[in-house]
């Protein structure tokens with residue numbers, strides 16, 4: 001049976017989408033090994049303002065299970081690191097609640113092994129400060145990379 005041109009177009013399009021979607025995974029698989037990574041997130045000076053300063057920098061991270069994420073408060077006021085989204089305070093802190101971080105202090109969190117693909121967090125004191133971890137559940141088993 002001959003494949004029509006439009007079918008071919010759709011197939012090529014799907015292949016392109018697949019290639020784009022998998023590119024980051026291929027990139028990370030090159031660097032993924034059994035070593036645990038440490039990621040630094042800075043809370044910059046002026047983070048609590050609603051202005052141009054980003055509350056968490058970077059505010060998105062692709063991390064692996066077992067990675068350590070460190071938040072360093074370089075602002076002049078205290079912030080909190082609480083899982084969840086500000087729109088649903090009833091679910092705040094379900095996954096982690098690192099409490100308040102005073103100016104000049106740091107807190108860290110080790111990414112647990114769960115079935116979730118993304119974690120959102122925010123500052124309870126300044127709820128417009130938000131961040132997240134994406135595709136956090138890479139698992140390495142005998143040199144094989146498995147995306148849960």
Ligand SMILES: [Cu+2]
Pocket residue numbers: 048078079080123124125126129
């Ligand atoms: Cu804050």
